[in-house]
Amino acid sequence: MYPYHYGPSGYAPHGYNPYAYGVVNDPGGYPTEASDPAVRQQELGVEWHEQEGPWRGIWRRRGNSNTFDATWTMPGAQAITAVLTIHMFGNFVYVLRQNSSDGNTCVYTGTLSGDGRTVSGNFRCIRGQGTWTATIIHRERARLGRIWHEQEGGWNGVWTRRGNSNVFDARWTMPGAQEITAVLTINIYGNNVQVLRRNSSDGNNCEYTGTLSGDGRTVTGTYRCTQGGGSWRATITF
Structure with a gap:
């Protein structure tokens, strides 16, 4: 057939x-x-x-x-x-x-x-x-929200969306450490989330993968970088 x-x-x-x-x-x-x-x-x-x-x-x-x-x-x-x-x-x-x-x-x-x-x-x-x-x-566009408040280890990230695209400008801060910036590309497939981190000010490129909650407001998962890796979580603001 x-x-x-x-x-x-x-x-x-x-x-x-x-x-x-x-x-x-x-x-x-x-x-x-x-x-x-x-x-x-x-x-x-x-x-x-x-x-x-x-x-x-x-x-x-x-x-x-x-x-x-x-x-x-x-x-x-x-x-x-x-x-x-x-x-x-x-x-x-x-x-x-x-x-x-x-x-x-x-x-x-x-x-x-x-x-x-x-x-x-x-x-x-x-x-x-x-x-x-x-x-x-086109469902992932509506689910990307406007700002993601993210945490990985001692770092707190604020990821801000560029218009209606899936590109985000990200900043991470931690007391006593220099701020880090990067450009992210975020894709959502069903409840699976993929985040590609590039142009990092610390030279560290990463890929984040995670699972979107049923209400579409939080994501939890793991990430792997050129140097290091770990777990992360984020809250999506619409």
């Missing part, structure tokens, strides 16, 4: 045909982005809930990249996994599916809705073709 059903194949606007040299061939170069790349990245969300025929797909984004880990399920069938690369050009969506557990490489094309929440279009695979739809989940 494969996650497709037969139907019309889809092609990009203005005669751009991603299948011109066969389904498995990447065109090798994409049109210029139609808007600020930062905006494009935000529109990718954190998770896509997709459907093609009887198959339901969950596509989960890797950090802030345009790479997604996808899983498709259907009652009575074995789950299928693949790695996706997603590009957006204006309202045109291009998805390249590779490393499929069923050996089926595909190209998906579609149109992004005006509100940036849904995509619909067509796909073509080594075996089969059809139509697909997806809903884009």
Whole structure:
């Protein structure tokens, strides 16, 4: 079984045909982005809930990249996994599916809705073709809050969000010690939290992982740095 059903194949606007040299061939170069790349990245969300025929797909984004880990399920069938690369050009969506557990490489094309929440279009695979739809989940943006009050050992951190992005400016203080600053990138997937700490004034890069509480207001977990590691906790202020 494969996650497709037969139907019309889809092609990009203005005669751009991603299948011109066969389904498995990447065109090798994409049109210029139609808007600020930062905006494009935000529109990718954190998770896509997709459907093609009887198959339901969950596509989960890797950090802030345009790479997604996808899983498709259907009652009575074995789950299928693949790695996706997603590009957006204006309202045109291009998805390249590779490393499929069923050996089926595909190209998906579609149109992004005006509100940036849904995509619909067509796909073509080594075996089969059809139509697909997806809903884009942006949930982590709302859950990031405005300020995180964090503690790790004797250090107290204040992490302040930059606008509506997932980038935070962080400061840590401890009596008798010099203040430390850094830039953080925070991602939330379900109740899992990932924090990447870079540009630290003490030269210490870190990765924090944690679990978000049921009410979405506190996080607890562990961190590992270039030098050292430990446990941490934070309270999110909205």
